[in-house]
Amino acid sequence: MRPACLPTRLRGWLLDAYADRAGMAVWLLDEDNRRVRLLDPFRPTFYLAGPRHALDAVLRALPRRGCPLTTRWVERHELGSPDPVPVLEVAVHQPSRFPTLVRRLLQQCDQVQFYHVDVPLPQRYFYERGLFPLARCEVEVTVDGTIRAIHAVDSPWDTGYATPPLTILELSLEGRVSNPNHGGVCNLIVRVEGEERCLEGDDGAELVARLNQLLHRHDPDVILTDWGDSYILPRLLTLASRVRLPLALNRDADRPVGMQAPRSYFSYGRILANAGARTLYGRLHVDRQNSFVMAETGFPGLIEQARVTKVPLQHMARTTTGTGITAMQLETAHHDGILIPYRKREPEEFKSALELLHTDQGGLVYAPVLGYHENVGELDFASMYPSIMTRFNISPETVNCSCCAHDPAARVPEIGHHTCRHRTGLVPRTLIPLLSKRAQYKRLLAATADPMTRQVLDQRQTALKWLLVVSFGYLGYKNARFGRIEAHESVTAYSREILLQAKETAEHRGFRLLHAIVDSLWVHKPGATRGDYEALARAIAARTTLPIMVEGIYRWIGFLPSRVDPRMPVPNQFVGMFETGESKIRGLEIRRADAPLIVKKAQAEVLRSLSQAQTVVELRAHVTHALEIIRAYRHYLQSGRASLEDLIIAKSISREPQAYRHQTMTAIAARELLRHGVRLQPGETIHYVMTDAAAPLAEDRVRAVATLDGAWSYDARAYETLLLKSARVILAPLGLNPTDLDDLTNPGSSRA
């Protein structure tokens, strides 16, 4: 839509921006509720450094015809070096040609260093103009829709921002729980502006026509789907081309739908699958089933992350949190005139503080004192690693600087490094506003009663929490673009020192340390009141100079044993009841995605029963009731009445189905899907039920849910075993041994 005559000044929200031939295409949702496409004649630049003859060769290789370029010599800085270097700046007049041009040069010129080549152009544009996704802006335009000036009137650091009145059209599949790519046929459900329709797929031409009708009538800003990236959009597009009807998914009619192939990647030590992407122009497509941030923090969290990172919304929805924090670091560098070196590939997502515990020896851990304890306080350092990085100025260019080597106050504990006392580093400068914005949200949350507002505030602060959680891995580690191993080591050294100081402060005040992991401590002192725990937190904060808060006081908390060796404690595996009546549970089936629903239901019921106990003595008295619950669930399983939903086990596959060497249940189910022609990629989640877990023939042991037909039955005994395991871990510390647990909950036994 290009209105022939536009006012010279527009106000509205920035909906989308992407590279076009003569500049950046910018979609604005204006104050009169119109969606207008504007053009900003923006010329992205990149930089080259290297020997003179190599640069001359690049200049000769630059294709001038059809793609005008401007070159000039400028001075820029490398991160951490005080002297500027001369570099050749190349401005590309047609942004849409930028990626191809850069790709060709990268292949041809290997003696040259490239800078600023792989920052996505919408981000470059946002940095340059001070804009961000969904910014409220003021635009001066000419009659043909060319932007003469544009600026944001709000800031990404505002906490009270309004989101634009977006029209959302939802596409989903009727009654789907598991991945539709694994089998089954279903109808398309369309929800828009309070109406829901079911489009049946019998007549392809009619389906496309009806969908087009809805798209034209409602002109949605966002298409929100379940399985849109891997299933709905690809199939709709295939259908549309088969019946020779254009499908009006894009608002920008000149563009095809953007496509990205599926891929698998590592995150937090696990392999994850990204189902690829179908992205739109002038309109936003977000697939709820292919978005970490949507799953964790919903649409408000996604908007929050896009605003602060300046990563376009559709990209932010599908990328890792690490890409978001990296983008923020790149922006800081760009504003400082620092050259952004080219990276062939983004590093894998790094580990959270907790994950380091198992792999890196970075953080300090005190294994819990097994069993149930009364009156326990949990104290948590708020965003410990980011706080350390800002408090002690840890950044790749500030560690072991040349100016502070002899300053004792600059010394990092335990190890020989020091950090700069004169200049604030790139990493702290990126993190400071993020930490303070999250703290603001938490203050607002504490002062807000309205549940709807609270939910949005909580989703926004969680979105920022995720950026902070990954910041350590991305900003401190050697693989990251500006990363450095010494920065990483300094952060973990400080974290160990700080946890030790916290432990010493607690013990000095007569508390016993029951458990500690990296940035959290569980401590106990007979007769201690909330006031005593608060005083302890203040004393620790005073000594460590880092913020620490009382997460809560547990009426009782049970640190639960290893499922392999019942004498071994396991870090971060517990069930606790706060004095407020709320519970906190870690490491149990109820919190695990792969446990069948029936096991989770039984465990939840047992925990609900135990939660009535005020003391450990009362807990023991509740064991009998817990056993009755388990007995009832076993009876239900044995009766054969358990439903498919109760029994589904969801597992993510760690490799290609053919690559499994052992006959694990996951491997058997994956191969069954493969036989049905389903293509699986590592990291994808598959669903199966246990049909006869001990069957001699592997194919009989489990069945993939997507291929189930009328005739199937489940292995009650196998599910009972899972049920007993989930009960044992909770009840064993209360003095119940495995044999008794089995006997006392056996529906056929007379002993109960």
Next chain:
Amino acid sequence: MGRTLTTFTQLVWQEIESLRRYRRALRQEDQQALDTLFAAARRHSSAGAYLARETPFEIMLLSMLIEQQKQLVALTRKVADLETRVPADPPARVAS
């Protein structure tokens, strides 16, 4: 050539000093146990000095074990003594 008593005690102190970071990272209750062990090592300093071995830490460990062995014997005796003094406890319940 024998070592003097003072030098062996010094060796124990040096050992404790070298474990300073280890000790700091222990829970308070475990620090107390560690201190008790090294107290046992100091108790046998004269025997350690008389042996004058190249690796004194082995001797310290043995000294710790000697004290633990003595305590084990004492406790075993005490339990036996208590068992004879306490008259017929009701028979332990068979696990139900």
